[in-house]
Amino acid sequence: MKKRILVVDDDAGIVEALSDMLDIYGFEVCTVQRGDKVFENIVNYNPDLILMDIMLSGMDGRTICRALRAIDSTSKIPVILISGGNYETVSTMKQSFAADFIQKPFEMHDLIERIKYQLSIAEQADIKTAS
Structure with a gap:
């Protein structure tokens, strides 16, 4: 089953580029361009990971x-x-309790490696919790 990633960024170009690249790497992607829609989309989409911009229109990531x-x-x-x-x-990261932070512009392969790493940590935590 494909891992689901919720991309939250108010820049349409970034959202499109990330969505296309994540799709190429085999992820299922849902995008949100407004911070006030994040919680609604989490409930509906149930993402495995969230990739979110810090500076969103009217909200802080x-x-x-x-x-x-x-x-x-x-x-x-x-x-x-x-x-x-x-x-x-x-x-x-300390202030927000985020799992990771990456500065724009970034190399896509670096982002993909960070995503895979965070998903593997979450998966291991799920296995331990289920035991």
């Missing part, structure tokens, strides 16, 4: 990430934050 961690049903979904802004990686 770090705030959304913290909210996801506070809800039992979404607390274990790995979130990789992306941004073209000048953020310190460690600080951003």
